[in-house]
Amino acid sequence: MPHKLIGQILIEKGLISEDIIQKALDEQKHSKERLGSILLRLGSITEDDMLNALSLQLGIPRIYLIDFPKIPPVIEPHLSLKFLKQYMIVPVDKKDNMVIAAMADPLDFFAIDAIQISTGLMVEPRICSEKDIISAID
DSSP states (O other): OOOOOHHHHHHHTTSSOHHHHHHHHHHHHHHOOOHHHHHHHTTSSOHHHHHHHHHHHHTOOBOOGGGSOSSOOOOSSOOOHHHHHHHTEEEEEEETTEEEEEESOTTOHHHHHHHHHHHOOEEEEEEOOHHHHHHHHO
């Protein structure tokens, strides 16, 4: 089954109107920004609205700072703080040969591949706000 478009999800959830989506789509033709970024910049939706819609669209669960463990899982070799900040990623759990990672962009396949190559672990992403990731890293 094909994914619903993000605009369709936001409309169905009653978060925005079709007129607002159309205006954002018109702007997207000129700016090449992601639709969600345009809607956020225009103040049409909140970051929380966008992340919840993305979670529904992609079928990737959402995670919040409150869900992060007080002691992060041990991942060997250790992922550098620079890498975590650059790619907005926080490992939140490790099970067998898999690491569950909170990610601001769960479709950042470069970051996912880098973790998999450096650790030998598969990555199961979770959608998370940048604010929560920054709070966890700091």
